[in-house]
Amino acid sequence: METVLKATGVNKFFYEPEEFHVLKDINFEVEKGEFLTLMGKSGCGKSTLLYLLSTMDTDYKGEIVINNYKVTGRKQNELAAFRNEHIGFVFQFHFLLPEFTALKNVMLPAEKLGKYSRSEIEDRAYEKLKMLDMQDFAKKLSSKLSGGQAQRIAIARALINDPTIIMGDEPTGNLDTTNTQIVFEILKELSGHKGQTIIAVTHDPEFAHKSDRIIEMKDGDIIKQ
């Protein structure tokens, strides 16, 4: 199997309000097409780890390589371009831009990437929306959508550039059982059939146990893989 993400000797400190060693020498690898969940109690450092992997937090020691591209020590602009192409995000809260339609929210990352023409981007966005059964809501303002609908639009947005890795920070944390089930099925489908790697932080043991692999963390250490 092909390794898609590799973290070597990752250490992270918080300095406010006092110095605190959040992540202690983390080493792990993720393979292509894997559905990986990060578990652990609040404050164990799992979210912190996810944001390091996301390339948005650059203040750490150690080395992270994604898709054979060393992201450690890169400039903000390079990292932004890399995220745009290779990483899709789903958060606990959907974070859709309220002034834009659902469709436009999905299209924005692709427009930023600029790999396809406008009409192609629109076709691809519709395709993703159809996959999530949200095509009827395409022209609706995202502020007018319900929580479950918005979260599915957010997933479509994460998928638009066919990223190497989809990262989720408690992607089902705000959803009821039905919607949790739907979102889980979508993610499972993506990793199973489409070969996309998924790394998700979760509190939900049921959600975690249905994934391919669980990394359990405690006090900044990986205690079980």
Place this chain on the structure above:
Amino acid sequence: MSLIVNLGIAKTHLLSKKRQTLVAMMGVTFGIGMYLLMISFMSGFNEYLEDTLLSATPDIHIYNDIKSDFSRSILDEISDSNEVINIIHHPKPKNITPNIHNPKQIIADIKTFDNVLAVSPQLSSQVFYNNGPVQLNGSINGVNILEEAKLTGLYDKMKTGRIEDLLKVDNGILLGHGLATKLNASVGDLVTLASPQGTSMSFRVVGTFQFGLGTLDNVRSYVSLKSVQQLLGKDNQYITDIDIKMKDYTNAKSLAASFGSKYAYKADDWETANASAMISINIRNVMTIVVSFTLLVVAGFGIYNIMNMTIQNKLKDIAILKAEGFAPNDIMQIFLFQSLTIGFFGAILGLILGYLMSCGVWNLPFPKNEFISITHYPVTFHVRHYVFGIVFGMLTTLIAGLMPSLKAGKIDPVAILRG
């Protein structure tokens, strides 16, 4: 490509919050509108005053300044100053003539200068005007009226009568409008003038003129040079002033100085003659600039505040855009474009508002008074004021928008996304 996407986002932000956008624009609109009103009105007033002063005063005025120092004796010239000291007790001047000697040669010489447009020799004197029971103090100017008309633009200033009649009518007189009103004299009437020496002569009114300045119109009158020489009992070479009009009046100062030293008479340029008026024009200019600048800067602060607020409200959006792969520069562009759009349209509306308000003031009747005769407020419409307004308006919004936009670009998405 990236720029187009960013501009699209900025446009959506602006249009989705129409009221806030409009309020921000109105700040700029009022700032620039009021600036334009201020500067159009102030420069209009200044230009009007300058024009009036320029037509009422010659560019260069050469005259024999009366000296009050009589302590030097002619004996000093012939005695040895090392051995003899001449002291004059109770000096009393006698028969000092204020005229200019050798005027023909001086005038001929002045006319050889390229920059000189017209030269008008004059003989002026204090007189009393008598018409029936009315007695008024004033001045009389004996002139070659055609030369004088070239100097002062007298043709445009005539209220009644014709300038040429002064040449035809024996002992004709052109009266200032204020003076004529006070004397209750109109064209065809006779007025009697008394000189300081006690001689008097009658003149027939052939016309009245109005410069628009009370200080002239209420005291001045024009007659032929010969008439004043006759009134004062002087010969036909006797003149007291030489007025000069130049092609380019901005050079008056240096030329006046050289005339002064060349002919050994006092030579004043128009700026020196109107020093107090020039000072008030300068002060008005400075005030206009200060107030205009303040208005524009206040508009800038309005934009700064609104952009800061917008960015505070959009922290989540900024964080997610960054997560999606928008770089700090993209975020900065999005918000900078918003403030520039507000600035541009606000400034355009401001130009329109300023123009309309200037037109409004232009149509206001000016309160009637004795000193200045204008019917409406003077307002100028200079393209350069409008260009400056839009350039400065854009510049303030650029600076006011740049700081919050740079801040937005530097926002750390992790802190916001983690909640």
